[in-house]
Amino acid sequence: MALTSLARISKAPKAALALGAFVGAPLVAAAGYTLISHAFFHRSNLGTANEIHLRATGGNRQLKDMVAVDNSILESAETNDRRYTIPSSVTLKVSSSEEIVNGFQVFHLNRRPINDRAVIFIHGGCFIAQPTPEHWKFASTIARRTRAEVIVPLYPLAPVHGALEALFFLEKVYCDAVEKYGATNITIMGDSCGGGISASFAQHLATLGLEQPANLILISPWVDMTLRNPDILAYEATDPILGVPGLQKLGLTWSKGLDPNDYRVSPVNGEVRMLRNVMVFVGTREILYPDARLFYDRVNATGAHAELYIGRGLNHVYPMHSIPEAKWAIDRMVEAICTD
Numbered sequence: 001m002a003l004t005s006l007a008r009i010s011k012a013p014k015a016a017l018a019l020g021a022f023v024g025a026p027l028v029a030a031a032g033y034t035l036i037s038h039a040f041f042h043r044s045n046l047g048t049a050n051e052i053h054l055r056a057t058g059g060n061r062q063l064k065d066m067v068a069v070d071n072s073i074l075e076s077a078e079t080n081d082r083r084y085t086i087p088s089s090v091t092l093k094v095s096s097s098e099e100i101v102n103g104f105q106v107f108h109l110n111r112r113p114i115n116d117r118a119v120i121f122i123h124g125g126c127f128i129a130q131p132t133p134e135h136w137k138f139a140s141t142i143a144r145r146t147r148a149e150v151i152v153p154l155y156p157l158a159p160v161h162g163a164l165e166a167l168f169f170l171e172k173v174y175c176d177a178v179e180k181y182g183a184t185n186i187t188i189m190g191d192s193c194g195g196g197i198s199a200s201f202a203q204h205l206a207t208l209g210l211e212q213p214a215n216l217i218l219i220s221p222w223v224d225m226t227l228r229n230p231d232i233l234a235y236e237a238t239d240p241i242l243g244v245p246g247l248q249k250l251g252l253t254w255s256k257g258l259d260p261n262d263y264r265v266s267p268v269n270g271e272v273r274m275l276r277n278v279m280v281f282v283g284t285r286e287i288l289y290p291d292a293r294l295f296y297d298r299v300n301a302t303g304a305h306a307e308l309y310i311g312r313g314l315n316h317v318y319p320m321h322s323i324p325e326a327k328w329a330i331d332r333m334v335e336a337i338c339t340d
Helices: 002-040 045-056 066-079 133-145 163-181 193-208 230-236 244-255 289-301 324-338
Strands: 096-101 104-109 117-122 148-153 186-191 215-219 278-283 306-311
Touching: 002 045, 045 324, 066 244, 096 163, 104 133, 117 133, 117 163, 117 193, 133 148, 133 186, 133 324, 148 163, 163 186, 163 193, 186 193, 186 324, 193 215, 215 324, 230 289, 278 289, 278 324, 289 306, 306 324
Parallel strands: 117 148, 117 186, 186 215, 215 278, 278 306
Antiparallel strands: 096 104, 104 148
């Protein structure tokens, strides 16, 4: 009996070691994952997981496949003038309504008697796509956290429409908002190509002699349709979402007869000294980073108030992703919108 007990006891440490190895392996892997995320990419674990997801679900392959790009443009020509409805998967936690302005839909979130300001949110989508569920979630968040009415204009899209039509349409939307709230209580905000349109539109307002909005918030703005900045080459391999060939084709389609270098298409080339309270959010793992930074530098050099928020190791439109860094970015936006 004593020998049997001793044998069982001698086997116990081996079993414990095996169990420890089984339990410890995931812990070691998790620690390594955290180390890579924080030390190498300078981002949260969720930030790394988000990029892995983006790559696994197709990433930028479609924007590098010119046949796929052409097919997307042709499909958009058939679908974008149809009546749009907010996706059923979206649960808005604020009120919503819509109206028709110059033939195009305009959505209003959080429109209440107590509103004392407005945000005009110009969505991205490569100039050919309507808002995604992520856009609505973001717009709803901004509406809930501010005293603002969030206006989402479904501007004319390519290839049937182009930059000039969009600017004229937004002029009406903006003037209506100014009449209600005053320019000093309006923020213009846009992501990706919507950020580029926002920057062009602010410059367009100056040519009309109209007052600038209180804030111009640009999220990963596409400010140069040509994408000829040589610095972009250093970011192309790490961007899991965007591809230069496809974007250049889409940008040319959006130009619709205008010189792609015209500020109404590529706002980085325009007059920026009149802009007011410009905020630029951009990640270091996206091809739009060099031009977005150049746009900020140009604004800042004029003496106009400008702020640049660089998401180290983060991807295109990172404030709209479900990652901790997005919350921090949104906090900064809300502060700006709510500042009197």
